[in-house]
Structures are given as structure tokens and as C-alpha cells.
Amino acid sequence: MKICTTCNKEVTDDYVEFKCPKCDKDIIIRCGHCRSTAKTYKCSCGFEGP
Numbered sequence: 568m569k570i571c572t573t574c575n576k577e578v579t580d581d582y583v584e585f586k587c588p589k590c591d592k593d594i595i596i597r598c599g600h601c602r603s604t605a606k607t608y609k610c611s612c613g614f615e616g617p
């Protein structure tokens with residue numbers, strides 16, 4: 568089970584997953600909704616991205 572980093576909802580098939588560009592450690596998961604509304608995400612290292 569994967570959780571969207573932004574809204575903390577469970578994601579199913581419509582999501583993207585990538586490593587944090589700053590710490591290269593944490594995995595960022597964004598659901599389709601947060602992507603289409605361009606919400607920011609925040610990594611545990613403090614990095615915030617579009």
C-alpha cells in the first residue's frame with residue numbers, strides 16, 4: 568500500500584513515484600489529484616517541491 572506524500576491518501580494506479588531530489592533517500596509519492604492541482608510535497612528532510 569502506497570500513500571500520497573501530499574494528501575496522505577492511499578494511491579492506486581494513478582500516481583507517480585520518485586526519489587527526493589535533495590536527499591535522494593526518501594520516496595515521494597504523488598497521486599493524480601495532487602499532480603493535476605500542482606500541490607506541493609514535503610520530504611522528511613525539509614525539501615518542498617512542486
Ligand SMILES: [Zn+2]
Nearest residue numbers: 571574598601
Ligand atoms: Zn495526493
Ligand SMILES: [Zn+2]
Nearest residue numbers: 587590610612
Ligand atoms: Zn528529502
